Amino acid sequence: xxxxxxxxxxxxxxxxxxxxxxxxxDHRRCVAEAFTRMAACGELDLPLPGGGRTRARWEALTRxxxxxxxxxxxxxxxxxxxxxxxxLGIPAxxxxxxxxxxxxxxxxxxxxxxxxxxxxxxPGGWRLFGVKPFCSGARVCTHALVxxxxxxxxxxxxxxxxxxxxxxxxxxxxxxxxxGSDTLDVNLDGVRASPVGEPGAYLERPGFHHGGIGVxxxxxxxxxxxxxxxxxxxRTWDLDxxxxxxxxxxxxxxxxxxxxxxxxxxxxxxxxxxTDGTAxxxxxxxxxxxxxxxADVLARVGRALGAAPLGHDAVHARAVADLTVYLRQHHGxxxxxxxxxxxxxxxxxxxxx
Numbered sequence: 001x002x003x004x005x006x007x008x009x010x011x012x013x014x015x016x017x018x019x020x021x022x023x024x025x026d027h028r029r030c031v032a033e034a035f036t037r038m039a040a041c042g043e044l045d046l047p048l049p050g051g052g053r054t055r056a057r058w059e060a061l062t063r064x065x066x067x068x069x070x071x072x073x074x075x076x077x078x079x080x081x082x083x084x085x086x087x088l089g090i091p092a093x094x095x096x097x098x099x100x101x102x103x104x105x106x107x108x109x110x111x112x113x114x115x116x117x118x119x120x121x122x123p124g125g126w127r128l129f130g131v132k133p134f135c136s137g138a139r140v141c142t143h144a145l146v147x148x149x150x151x152x153x154x155x156x157x158x159x160x161x162x163x164x165x166x167x168x169x170x171x172x173x174x175x176x177x178x179x180g181s182d183t184l185d186v187n188l189d190g191v192r193a194s195p196v197g198e199p200g201a202y203l204e205r206p207g208f209h210h211g212g213i214g215v216x217x218x219x220x221x222x223x224x225x226x227x228x229x230x231x232x233x234x235r236t237w238d239l240d241x242x243x244x245x246x247x248x249x250x251x252x253x254x255x256x257x258x259x260x261x262x263x264x265x266x267x268x269x270x271x272x273x274x275t276d277g278t279a280x281x282x283x284x285x286x287x288x289x290x291x292x293x294x295a296d297v298l299a300r301v302g303r304a305l306g307a308a309p310l311g312h313d314a315v316h317a318r319a320v321a322d323l324t325v326y327l328r329q330h331h332g333x334x335x336x337x338x339x340x341x342x343x344x345x346x347x348x349x350x351x352x353x
Contacts, residue, residue, distance in 0.1 A: 024179050027070075027318070031180040032140040035074045039104045046079050048086055049210035050272025055265035058217035062261075065221025066228075069322040070180030072218045074106070074137045080211045081105035081145050087207045088156070088197035106141040106161075108186070109202070110134040111154070117188060119148035119155060119195075126195060128157060128188040131169075138168040138184040146193070147202060156202040157193035165191040176318075177325030209279035210268050213261070215329060216290040220257050222323035223294035227254060229309050229316045230301045239304070246304035253293040260289055281346070284339040291330040298323060 038044050046060055047053035061079070065072035082105065110133050111117075117130035128148050135144070138161075146159050159166070165188065172185035202208065227250045233239060234247055264286050268279070298320060302310075309316040 024176065027180045028182055031068065031070045031074065032182065034068075034071055035078075035137070035140060036104065038075065039078065040102050044075055044078050044082075046082075048083050049207060049214070050268050052269050054210070054268045055262055058214060058261055058265055061214055061217040062221035062224070065218040066224045067221075068180065069218065069222040069225070069319065069326055070178055070182075072221060073178065073181040073183075073326065074104075074140065076214055076218050077106040077136055077141075078104060080214060081107050081143075083207055083211065084145055084156070084202070084205075085158075085196065087205055088201055090158075090196070104137065104140060104142045106135065106137040106144040108132050108135040108144050109147040109156075111147060117146065117148040119150045119157060119193065121150075126157060126193045127190045128159065128193045129190055131185050131187050133172075133185045134183055135168070135186040136181045136183040138186050139182050145196060146188075148193070150199055153199035154202065155199045156196045158196050159188070159191060159193050163191055165189040175325070177321040180318075180322070206272065206274040206279055209274070209283040210272075212283040213264055213268075213286050216287045217261060219290050219294045219323070219327055219330075220254070220261065222319065222326060223257075223297040224254060225319040226301050226316070226323055227251075227297050229313065229319075230304055233305060233309075243304040246300040250297050250300050253296055257290055257293050260286060281339070281342045284335060284342065287330055288336060288339055291327055294323060294327055 046057045049057060057079070061072060061076055064075050084107065112133060115131055115133050117128055117132050120127050120129065128146065130148075132146060137144075141161050144159050144161055146157050147154055148157055149155075167187040167189065169185045169187060173179060173183050196202075197205075230243070230247050230250060234244070239247070264282060267282060271278075302320075310320060311317070
């Protein structure tokens with residue numbers, strides 16, 4: 001059976017579960033089961049970024065996010081890990097499982113203030129000590145790429161999640177948004193780890209920027225899911241002119257993002273190694289535009305339909321809560337300031353007279 005054929009089954013079972021309006025724990029299990037099936041059947045085997053089919057890669061992420069944003073979060077993490085390992089290489093001394101082996105990977109790279117994960121090179125090999133926050137798929141991933149501090153340097157390590165010493169903290173994500181992604185803090189108590197790349201390589205590689213747009217593709221799918229409620233309403237009863245105006249604006253926003261992602265994918269495929277040095281600015285631009293569009297969709301759908309779907313439609317309410325949280329991976333004015341600094345230091349295509 002092909003991955004596409006199997007994907008139809010995964011989607012069908014997923015949509016049935018979504019229609020039931022399952023509670024938070026049932027929903028988390030549904031997401032975990034769907035993610036596990038997708039990994040096992042090869043549906044997560046996407047083209048690598050920069051290989052000529054980047055648009056297809058991002059369209060798959062958008063499609064999964066439109067089904068369910070928590071599911072897409074796990075799928076995006078797995079596919080990003082596969083791309084990172086392909087770019088940085090697997091340590092020659094390690095025999096790490098691949099997606100073909102049914103492994104389910106995550107990327108745990110958040111480093112907010114107050115958390116420090118320490119990497120120590122001991123006689124028996126590398127070990128990690130500390131708590132890692134925001135670990136999506138904490139109880140469903142079999143392996144993870146984890147950033148840790150080697151002295152003052154940030155380094156990436158591969159970790160087997162199911163080994164002794166890895167302890168997800170079950171009460172560390174009490175909020176409803178993105179609860180299905182099983183994003184928890186994880187305590188790592190001297191766990192074995194294998195370095196992936198040299199210190200600093202995780203952030204310095206071109207693929208770091210390409211992967212950032214993959215996250216934005218998920219935001220876009222989440223915005224589509226929220227917008228779908230307004231579109232369905234327009235085909236069910238007569239909307240007033242104000243609601244129709246919101247629908248028109250939402251349609252324009254989503255279509256513009258489709259075009260933007262397609263253009264960015266073509267640029268990545270044309271220069272996968274970022275020889276012209278534009279990947280960072282391109283990624284900041286795309287993420288800013290997609291975040292702004294998704295936030296506008298959230299606001300317009302809410303203003304057009306009011307509280308009714310938030311109170312009576314569990315699937316829509318979950319989509320709104322999930323997207324609200326996921327968009328905060330964009331750091332607002334801080335990211336916009338970085339984009340502005342980059343713009344001020346180079347000649348831009350739109351300034352031509």
